[in-house]
Amino acid sequence: MAERAAPATRVVVLARPGPACDRIVEGLVEAGADVLRPVDPLAADVRALDALAPEAIVVALEPAVEDALDALAPALERPGRIVVFEETALVLERSGWDAARWVRHLAVKLRLRHDALPPGAGAMDVDAASIAPAPAAPRADGAAHAFDPVAAEYGEPPDGPPAPPAFVLALDDGPFAPVRDPDDDANLPDAAGLASLDAPADADAGSTSAPPASDLDALPSFRGLAATPDADASLAPAKPATDLAELEQRIAGLSLADADSYGQGPQRGLVLVDGGLGGPDAVRQLLAALPEGFPRPVLVRLRLDGGRYDRLVRQMARVTAAPVQLAEAGMTIAPGEVYFLPPDLLPLRAGGQLRFAADGDLAALARAVPPDDSAWLLLSGADPALVELATGPAWHGALVAAQSEPGCYDPAATHALVARGGRSGAPAQIAAWLVERWMPDAAPGPAIEDGSWTL
Known part of the structure; x- marks a missing residue:
């Protein structure tokens, strides 16, 4: 169980009267705090809060007190004063394990505990023998001969007969056995005919004449053409001259992107x-x-x-x-x-x-x-x-x-x-x-x- 890090902290509960205020007070007492008294934020002022000299203030937040908290901001922002905000609706919803966890967190926030772990959540003494794995069952000698990869690659085969297979599959191929038909042999070509298919293919190569060489001079040629000016070239309109004044005006209207902006320039981090x-x-x-x-x-x-x-x-x-x-x-x-x-x-x-x-x-x-x-x-x-x-x-x-x-x-x-x-x-x-x-x-x-x- 975690030990307390400091004596009881003097706490003021800033909340409107009601079930939420009562539950916060109960949680603070359970956490070990020294609760001074509840204070209604709608009726309190900075001087009254400071007069109580609290070390911590727990505020029950709800829409009705938001404006009042702005007026009490100087008291909430005193150097060294702990201020914890709690949602009123959530305070009333917590129960069971969630409520116990909330109390532990309150104690940590008020520096009454070092951690928010529940009692008994620290280190436990565990007997190593109680969690040790059970010894493996002894292996049968015959099973070791089923397959030994070391012996198969480097050594001699094991002595004794090999282990019988776990099961044997037998296939009855009787219904699918091939039936030989004597008439099929009559349709096969004779050996001489097959040998003729492997005869050299270049037997008649000498009788085949080579294709005639192409007469390059007889083919169409562009050597007789001369580079002549295009007759329609004079009809193309002249390219207008660049208007430098207009170009300078357009350049003057441009602006550089902000290099530090996201989406422009190099990527920036966060x-x-x-x-x-x-x-x-x-x-x-x-x-x-x-x-x-x-x-x-x-x-x-x-x-x-x-x-x-x-x-x-x-x-x-x-x-x-x-x-x-x-x-x-x-x-x-x-x-x-x-x-x-x-x-x-x-x-x-x-x-x-x-x-x-x-x-x-x-x-x-x-x-x-x-x-x-x-x-x-x-x-x-x-x-x-x-x-x-x-x-x-x-x-x-x-x-x-x-x-x-x-x-x-x-x-x-x-x-x-x-x-x-x-x-x-x-x-x-x-x-x-x-x-x-x-x-x-x-x-x-x-x-x-x-x-x-x-x-």
């Missing part, structure tokens, strides 16, 4: 970000540290319970100057913009442009973008199975990095990447690596302290 449990907070820190005008698109893939990516987009738009959008199938990817991808979308190159397509193949992404102009970031909760693909030959030359353990709720991908020789760092440090690669002369964006909020 930044792919993967995360899960604890990933939204790391993404927020990463985006906040990127300077304005970052030249590559940032594609974020987060595994969220409930899939409320639209709400996540609105929250992330507050921390970055870059445009933040929810990706949709068919949407063209533009440089310098941030896209949050639902699980079924991936980039696809079509007609020189990058577009989002449903049911894309992640393994084929390296063929759609140049890896040496791309980055793949594995933040908290990322699937460790992605490490093998990100460090494979298809992504050679890409910037591959993972979130370091301090502040990382689920570092499984980090451990896998570091084991392969990869590097890890805090989200702000990873952003600095991106800036160093694509904007070496730009100043990094404002860094945000770890542990502000998560989903």
Whole structure:
């Protein structure tokens, strides 16, 4: 069973009174948190929240409280304060194993546990003898003589009679035996006639006369023709002279294509970000540290319970100057913009442009973008199975990095990447690596302290 990583965290539940609020309080108590008291967001203010001095705030999200949360943003963005958002509808739907898993995740987000594994999911002592394969049954001596490839190629044949075949097929050809008819022999040609067919074919070759030689002078010839001017040549109209003034005017109206635009010039890469449990907070820190005008698109893939990516987009738009959008199938990817991808979308190159397509193949992404102009970031909760693909030959030359353990709720991908020789760092440090690669002369964006909020 996982041990607690820290003492009980002081938590305020920001939710309207009702069953969802009560269930969140129960889950926090079960997770080991010190619940101060529930606070109605429609009746609270920043000063009242700060007076409670909570270390963490759990917010029950529903449409009725969205405007109130905007007014409480200063209290939610205090440095070092953990903020966890929970969907009200999902809180009421969870039961059984799903509810127990949710409580464990709450404990990890509030830093009351090191991992979200259920009790007893650690290493187990297994008796090797209990899982050892059963010994093979002894083989009969006679069966060994059925066929011995070593003896057949290098040695002498085995002593003793060969093993009898497993079964013998017998074919009764009585009904199909050929019947000889004496009359057939009468129709065969005699031997002398057959010998005449093999006689030399050149017996009469001397009597055959050779074909007469062709008289080349008697054949039609063009030697008597002379090059004479075409009589109708004078009738062809004269080619008009080039109008240089018009040509210069047309050239002046042309413009060069933007070499940095997607679909023009060389292919440009992108930044792919993967995360899960604890990933939204790391993404927020990463985006906040990127300077304005970052030249590559940032594609974020987060595994969220409930899939409320639209709400996540609105929250992330507050921390970055870059445009933040929810990706949709068919949407063209533009440089310098941030896209949050639902699980079924991936980039696809079509007609020189990058577009989002449903049911894309992640393994084929390296063929759609140049890896040496791309980055793949594995933040908290990322699937460790992605490490093998990100460090494979298809992504050679890409910037591959993972979130370091301090502040990382689920570092499984980090451990896998570091084991392969990869590097890890805090989200702000990873952003600095991106800036160093694509904007070496730009100043990094404002860094945000770890542990502000998560989903």
